[in-house]
Amino acid sequence: EIVLTQSPATLSVSPGERATLSCRASQSVSSMLAWYQQKPGQTPRLLIYGVSTRATGIPARFSGSGSGTEFTLTISSLQSEDFAVYYCQQFDDWPRTFGQGTKLEIK
Amino acid sequence: QVQLVESGGGVVQPGRSLRLSCAASGFTFSSYAMHWVRQAPGKGLEWVAVTSYDGSQTYYADSVKGRFTISRDNSKNTVYLQMNSLRVADTAVYYCARDNGAFDFWGQGTLVTVSS
Numbered sequence: 001e002i003v004l005t006q007s008p009a010t011l012s013v014s015p016g017e018r019a020t021l022s023c024r025a026s027q028s029v030s031s032m033l034a035w036y037q038q039k040p041g042q043t044p045r046l047l048i049y050g051v052s053t054r055a056t057g058i059p060a061r062f063s064g065s066g067s068g069t070e071f072t073l074t075i076s077s078l079q080s081e082d083f084a085v086y087y088c089q090q091f092d093d094w095p096r097t098f099g100q101g102t103k104l105e106i107k
Numbered sequence: 108q109v110q111l112v113e114s115g116g117g118v119v120q121p122g123r124s125l126r127l128s129c130a131a132s133g134f135t136f137s138s139y140a141m142h143w144v145r146q147a148p149g150k151g152l153e154w155v156a157v158t159s160y161d162g163s164q165t166y167y168a169d170s171v172k173g174r175f176t177i178s179r180d181n182s183k184n185t186v187y188l189q190m191n192s193l194r195v196a197d198t199a200v201y202y203c204a205r206d207n208g209a210f211d212f213w214g215q216g217t218l219v220t221v222s223s
Contacts, residue, residue: 032208034209044144046212095154097154100155
């Protein structure tokens with residue numbers, strides 16, 4: 001099973017600043033990596049797939065990068081609605097696995 | 108628009124069974140693989156099972172293998188999760204999700220509580 005490790009567990013950032021979230025895979029997932037956002041009481045929402053492709057309707061301030069085993073989600077200028085939990089997920093192998101999540105909170 | 112609506116959750120005793128349903132609309136259901144993903148209270152996301160577009164292939168997480176069965180009825184645009192021998196550790200919100208490589212659409216989830 002491919003283990004995804006996200007860091008940090010919690011990230012405190014001020015509105016308007018940049019946030020950088022990391023996801024490390026225990027083995028290569030090629031470009032089969034996605035990022036999801038989940039707000040309290042809400043369903044996960046797909047943000048990024050294929051490492052760097054934004055899903056429909058996702059603002060340009062969200063960007064993804066990386067390859068192989070190291071991946072990054074960057075939010076360029078945090079808005080109030082961006083404070084949430086973010087999960088990475090690999091869809092390269094079975095079972096599909098998620099990272100444990102990074103909670104992005106207001107500083 | 109794409110809609111996924113789960114149902115069938117509830118409170119059940121350990122060892123008992125429950126069947127979840129996910130009704131899909133707004134897309135060609137028979138063209139997509141479908142997944143179940145769960146989230147225990149206050150915890151992260153855990154992938155549970157997948158069925159291929161035609162139901163001919165299924166995969167399961169080790170934690171549910173042999174106890175849960177995923178199936179689909181393309182004539183009803185519905186995917187199911189039959190959960191047997193339920194355990195307290197199965198308590199979670201269960202989401203169905205459409206496979207487009209990543210999981211591009213999710214339902215609102217249905218809560219399953221396993222408790223004596």
